[in-house]
Amino acid sequence: MKTRVVVLGAGFGGLELASALSEALGEAVDVTLIDRADAFVFGYSKLDVMFGRTTLDAVWLPYRAIAKPGVRFARETITSIDPRERRVRTDRGVHDADYLVVALGADYDLDATPGLGDGDNEFYSVSGAERMAPLVQSFSRGRAVIGVCGAPFKCPPAPSECALLLHDQLVQRGVRRDCEIELVMPFNTPVPPSPDTSAALIEAFAQRDIAFVPGRRPIALDTAQRVATLDDGSELSYDLFLGVPVHRAPDVVIESGMTENGYIPVDSATLQSRYEGVYAVGDVATVGVPKAGVFAEGAARVVARELIAKVRGEDAPSAYDGRGSCYIEFGAGRVGRVDVDFLSGPKPTGAYQAPSTELVAEKQRFGSTRRARWFGL
Numbered sequence: 001m002k003t004r005v006v007v008l009g010a011g012f013g014g015l016e017l018a019s020a021l022s023e024a025l026g027e028a029v030d031v032t033l034i035d036r037a038d039a040f041v042f043g044y045s046k047l048d049v050m051f052g053r054t055t056l057d058a059v060w061l062p063y064r065a066i067a068k069p070g071v072r073f074a075r076e077t078i079t080s081i082d083p084r085e086r087r088v089r090t091d092r093g094v095h096d097a098d099y100l101v102v103a104l105g106a107d108y109d110l111d112a113t114p115g116l117g118d119g120d121n122e123f124y125s126v127s128g129a130e131r132m133a134p135l136v137q138s139f140s141r142g143r144a145v146i147g148v149c150g151a152p153f154k155c156p157p158a159p160s161e162c163a164l165l166l167h168d169q170l171v172q173r174g175v176r177r178d179c180e181i182e183l184v185m186p187f188n189t190p191v192p193p194s195p196d197t198s199a200a201l202i203e204a205f206a207q208r209d210i211a212f213v214p215g216r217r218p219i220a221l222d223t224a225q226r227v228a229t230l231d232d233g234s235e236l237s238y239d240l241f242l243g244v245p246v247h248r249a250p251d252v253v254i255e256s257g258m259t260e261n262g263y264i265p266v267d268s269a270t271l272q273s274r275y276e277g278v279y280a281v282g283d284v285a286t287v288g289v290p291k292a293g294v295f296a297e298g299a300a301r302v303v304a305r306e307l308i309a310k311v312r313g314e315d316a317p318s319a320y321d322g323r324g325s326c327y328i329e330f331g332a333g334r335v336g337r338v339d340v341d342f343l344s345g346p347k348p349t350g351a352y353q354a355p356s357t358e359l360v361a362e363k364q365r366f367g368s369t370r371r372a373r374w375f376g377l
């Protein structure tokens with residue numbers, strides 16, 4: 001019988017894992033890739049949609065396009081996970097696995113911040129970014145607050161990118177002088193592992209008159225009065241609130257009993273959970289790396305190599321290195337890059353590359369290579 005690999009979630013991690021297994025093993029393995037959605041959207045595309053730089057149709061990558069030897073995509077909602085039995089139930093049936101890989105990402109807990117769910121106040125989901133688009137694109141007077149309601153959160157540079165892109169939008173529409181931009185986040189610097197990146201962002205904020213409020217987070221919104229309460233009890237009035245909700249593992253993962261402190265603990269070298277034959281990659285796991293697609297992808301490659309070695313009866317491959325490069329939109333048609341290394345040294349390091357048009361092209365290649373590899377598009 002073929003080895004059965006069941007991959008839960010077809011995001012950055014699940015898509016890379018299924019692609020790598022198919023590439024190496026083809027029909028010799030039986031991969032079931034499960035997701036409740038009908039399409040994948042890159043995280044950074046949410047900003048592009050919100051700022052009107054593209055349309056949702058243009059960045060919507062439909063799972064029906066996946067055609068890979070050995071891989072079957074199942075559009076199903078996972079309702080329970082039994083890690084001991086490696087058995088998964090969905091709204092359509094039961095899947096038993098020899099190897100189970102949980103790649104279900106992080107969900108948003110709107111209720112953790114009273115008021116955040118009343119109306120359109122968050123841009124971290126696809127639907128939220130789409131709903132915020134007309135508000136952002138017509139905002140022309142008053143104060144915009146970009147508020148990060150809790151850590152950890154996906155893509156630590158994204159709120160800073162949001163502030164810089166908003167500045168550009170307002171300049172282009174000739175209304176920047178009538179608007180204030182404030183960025184409130186629980187970190188003391190915009191990108192803690194990379195002091196150079198943080199310094200460059202703080203300088204960019206200062207040049208653009210963007211107020212940076214570090215070490216604070218909004219804990220409640222009064223959407224009628226348009227006032228955000230911060231965790232030190234102070235209040236901040238706003239005319240437009242661009243929120244990053246508190247994150248948490250999906251309910252089905254928490255109910256499986258696999259989590260500790262909210263996420264699935266794994267061996268940082270192999271990504272194996274406490275359960276034999278059960279792995280977790282990406283935002284749903286605690287590995288000591290940030291919640292970002294590049295890290296989910298890197299972790300998925302390690303699990304793929306491990307499963308390929310098992311199927312072929314070869315030795316275990318090398319350990320996960322916790323490295324990844326994140327692109328950062330600086331506005332003015334430029335993109336910077338930070339290359340972070342989380343696991344090889346005593347503490348994380350991040351090398352910064354200044355914004356350039358070359359990095360704009362590199363970021364585009366990053367997206368188009370994944371689009372081709374995962375979807376054949």
Ligand SMILES: Cc1cc2nc3c(=O)[nH]c(=O)nc-3n(C[C@H](O)[C@H](O)[C@H](O)COP(=O)(O)OP(=O)(O)OC[C@H]3O[C@@H](n4cnc5c(N)ncnc54)[C@H](O)[C@@H]3O)c2cc1C
Nearest residue numbers: 009011012013036043044078104105155282283292293294
């Ligand atoms: C605004 C923004 C900008 C970003 N920019 C970048 C960037 O530039 N670079 C970068 O690397 N990362 C970026 N990210 C972060 C990146 O999108 C995530 O970290 C990444 O998608 C995580 O990958 P994952 O595989 O762990 O989970 P995800 O990609 O979130 O995939 C999880 C999948 O599980 C599915 N799922 C969940 N629950 C169920 C269920 N019960 N049943 C069935 N399916 C389910 C979901 O539908 C989803 O498809 C950004 C994120 C945001 C919000």
